[in-house]
Amino acid sequence: MATVELTFSALPAHVRTARLVATAIARRTGVEESLLDEVRLAVGEACSRAVEAHRVHCPGEPIRIELRDDSGRFEVTVSDLAPSDEHEQDHPVDLGTLSDSFTQGFGIAVIAGLADDVEVVPSPKGMRIRMSWPASANGQAPA
Amino acid sequence: MDLKLDHHQDDRLTIVEVEGEIDVYTAPRLRELLIDLVNKGNFHLLVNMEKVDFLDSTGLGVLVGGLKRVRAHDGSLELVCTQERILKIFRITGLTKVFGIYASVDEAKEAHGRDK
Known part of the structure; x- marks a missing residue:
């Protein structure tokens, strides 16, 4: 198992960096090219959600990402330190209830729609989003 | 890649590139x-997303916010998008039912003309 850990301060500009790192490692780990867009978007959503939450609750604290290849899976865990009472979007869209800062519930809905395997663990001490995709068994991209 | 924005008027439509x-x-x-x-009175917007490389839920939120603003003036906000990776996000979130999405600016203009 190889693990890359990344921490970044809660600034929107760093979300792009996190996406680029995750996509690069996914490619190197052997995730299929056709899935890389999904990795990029899902990791971006998780990091955006964390940045927004930190900016409200704890702007000075860093956000943490762990990326690992684990027995044929590429796994990403995004952890924040902001108290969370969020719920997954499980009802039809009602335009009247949406605002242009509605990213929280929809971000997780997007992740759930993209990642092959998702676990969202909210808690008063922060949220952890773990997601994974199939990768090559030996953790190496095809030559 | 950073974000580039431009807009121009085409009859009653304001096209946002x-x-x-x-x-x-x-x-x-x-x-x-x-x-x-919207503040300057442009209530019929067509957002051309054919050159968008990446869209996340923050971007979706901005488009929804724009739609709400133009609808308050009986306006419209529609999209041009054929990229599957972008369309997928609209499908996942159910927003394909909220936005008019067209394959080209011409197709959108034609539909808009019919709706006048």
């Missing part, structure tokens, strides 16, 4: 442009 990445970092610029256009 978007190029690059719409994410938590760049979406505020698109939000500001849409608010500015």
Whole structure:
């Protein structure tokens, strides 16, 4: 198992960096090219959600990402330190209830729609989003 | 890639050209442009997303916000998009039922003309 850990301060500009790192490692780990867009978007959503939450609750604290290849899976865990009472979007869209800062519930809905395997663990001490995709068994991209 | 924004008038439609990445970092610029256009009386917007490389839920939120603003003036906000990776996000969130999405600017203009 190889693990890359990344921490970044809660600034929107760093979300792009996190996406680029995750996509690069996914490619190197052997995730299929056709899935890389999904990795990029899902990791971006998780990091955006964390940045927004930190900016409200704890702007000075860093956000943490762990990326690992684990027995044929590429796994990403995004952890924040902001108290969370969020719920997954499980009802039809009602335009009247949406605002242009509605990213929280929809971000997780997007992740759930993209990642092959998702676990969202909210808690008063922060949220952890773990997601994974199939990768090559030996953790190496095809030559 | 950063976000490039431009807009021009085409009859009653204001066409907003978007190029690059719409994410938590760049979406505020698109939000500001849409608010500015509405404040200046442009209530029929067509957002061309054919050159958008990346869109996340922050960007979706900005588009929904724009739609709400133009609808308050009996206006419209429609999209041009054929990229599967962008359309997928609209499908996942159910927003394909909220936005008119067209394959080209000409197709959107034609539909808009019919609706007048």
